[in-house]
Amino acid sequence: MNGTGWRRVARESLSWLLLAFALWLVFSRLPRVTGVLPLWRPWAEVGVLALGMTAVILTGGIDLSVGSMVSLSGVVLGMLWQVVGLPWEVAAVGAVMTGTLCGALNGVAISWGMSPLVTTLASMALYSGLALALLEQTRITGFPPALLGLGEGSLMGVPSQVVLLGVAAGLMAIVVHATPLGRYLFSLGDQRKSAEFAGVPVRRVERVLYALNGCLAGLVAVWFTARRGAVVADAGQGLELQVIACVVLGGTRVTGGSGSVARTLLGLGILAHLEIGLRLWGSGKVTLPGLGWVIPLNANARLILIGLLVILVALLNERLAPRQKD
Numbered sequence: 001m002n003g004t005g006w007r008r009v010a011r012e013s014l015s016w017l018l019l020a021f022a023l024w025l026v027f028s029r030l031p032r033v034t035g036v037l038p039l040w041r042p043w044a045e046v047g048v049l050a051l052g053m054t055a056v057i058l059t060g061g062i063d064l065s066v067g068s069m070v071s072l073s074g075v076v077l078g079m080l081w082q083v084v085g086l087p088w089e090v091a092a093v094g095a096v097m098t099g100t101l102c103g104a105l106n107g108v109a110i111s112w113g114m115s116p117l118v119t120t121l122a123s124m125a126l127y128s129g130l131a132l133a134l135l136e137q138t139r140i141t142g143f144p145p146a147l148l149g150l151g152e153g154s155l156m157g158v159p160s161q162v163v164l165l166g167v168a169a170g171l172m173a174i175v176v177h178a179t180p181l182g183r184y185l186f187s188l189g190d191q192r193k194s195a196e197f198a199g200v201p202v203r204r205v206e207r208v209l210y211a212l213n214g215c216l217a218g219l220v221a222v223w224f225t226a227r228r229g230a231v232v233a234d235a236g237q238g239l240e241l242q243v244i245a246c247v248v249l250g251g252t253r254v255t256g257g258s259g260s261v262a263r264t265l266l267g268l269g270i271l272a273h274l275e276i277g278l279r280l281w282g283s284g285k286v287t288l289p290g291l292g293w294v295i296p297l298n299a300n301a302r303l304i305l306i307g308l309l310v311i312l313v314a315l316l317n318e319r320l321a322p323r324q325k326d
Contacts, residue, residue, distance in 0.1 A: 014316060015251055015263075018270045018309075025277025036276065037159055041151075041227060043272035044161035045220045047265065049239060050246040051172040052213035054264045057247055058176070059188040060256030061116035063210065065106060066217050066243055068127035070236030073099040073221035075131045078140035078231030088147045095225075096218035102127055103214015107207035124240070131233040140231040151226025161223055168216065173261040181205065189256025245310045246271050254314060274306060 030036060049066055056063050073095040080091035102123070109119045153160040176182040184205045187195040196202055217236075225231055250267025252259025 014313065015249070015266050015270065018249070018313075019266060019273070022270050022273035022277055025281060026273045029277070029280035034157075036273075037157070037162075039276050040272065041159050041161045043268065043276075044159065044165040045223055045227075046239065046242050046246065046272070047165045047268040048168045048216055048220050049243045050264050050268055051168050051261060052216040053243045053247050054252055054259060054261060055172065055176055055185055055209055056116075056213055057189075057244075057252055057254060058185040058256055058259055059206070059209065060192065061110065061206075061209075062120060062244070062254075063103075063106065063116070063213050064120040064240050065102070065124040065127055066213065067236035067239035068124045068131070069099050069102045069214055069217035070221045070224060070239055071131040071234060072102065072127045072134075073218040074225045074231045074235050075135050075140075075233060077221060077225055079134060081143070082140050088144055092147075092222045095221050096215060099218020099221060100211055100215040103217065104207060104211040106214070107210030110210060111203035111206045128234070128237075135231070135233040141229060143225070143229060147226050148229055149226075151223060151229070161227070164219075164223060168219075169261060169265060176261055181208065185209070186257060189253075189258070242271065245306065248310055248314050251313075271306065274309070278305065 026036060027033065049070075053063060053066065076098040077088075077091045077095035080086045080094045081088050084091075086094070106116075106119055106123055109123075110116050150160060155163050176185060184195070184200050187198070187200055188202065188205065192202070221236070224235060228235070246267040247259070247264050248254060248267065249270045250259070250263035250265070252263050252267075
């Protein structure tokens, strides 16, 4: 086996081993397999966002504002329904349009030459600030049962969020792996200058890509609001970290050019079951053999462990990535 083949096997094995360990953590504590279904609801929402982030990262970009777009879209939904008096269906469409507009603004700025990191860092603060200003530190509750049913509903026993994730994954797989737009994403991540010389419409691709990412954020805001039964201005705080972690854990390179929708779903499975499993083990402690150190599996410890894992996997992915000399 040559160097490239060895690296590919090593990367695949690492992800599947992590998934196996995460699944063991969960199902060693759950008496029934179906008991994990309700725990998948919030992670399916994260997964939908991760699908859009995958396309962004494939180009070598990043979107740190995705959590803020969820927050602002949710606030718009609540205000259109409560303040303006629109039906919740129309308010939900307004939320999706808000997310799409926010993403499109990111795309326009980036297509004009601004760094994706700087642009989305600034828009993260902007959209979060708008959400806080509009809602003024209050909550919107009392949504109609039809909307709440969307968040707690299921199809043949499968939570509605998981159904949404499946549909989004299928559509994004087609876009990323079976359309000219998808080929443009990989070419931008591999060699941006070469792609420009080859006639790739770079600016148009970036505008469409970030608008699509914002659209998914608006869609998730609807399900998030329905599941929580309330709108709060900081609802999406921290989501961007979970989303990026899913993409990285699946093996998509943060520098772009390599990755897939399937890898992101694998990363989602690792992160979701790792967090769920550690939470189920949260009442216990882990003693490191030979050292005698006792680690309580509380929320802070879970956050630290997952953060260290993401750093480790990102480093290994870069080290094991195919090299030109191979």
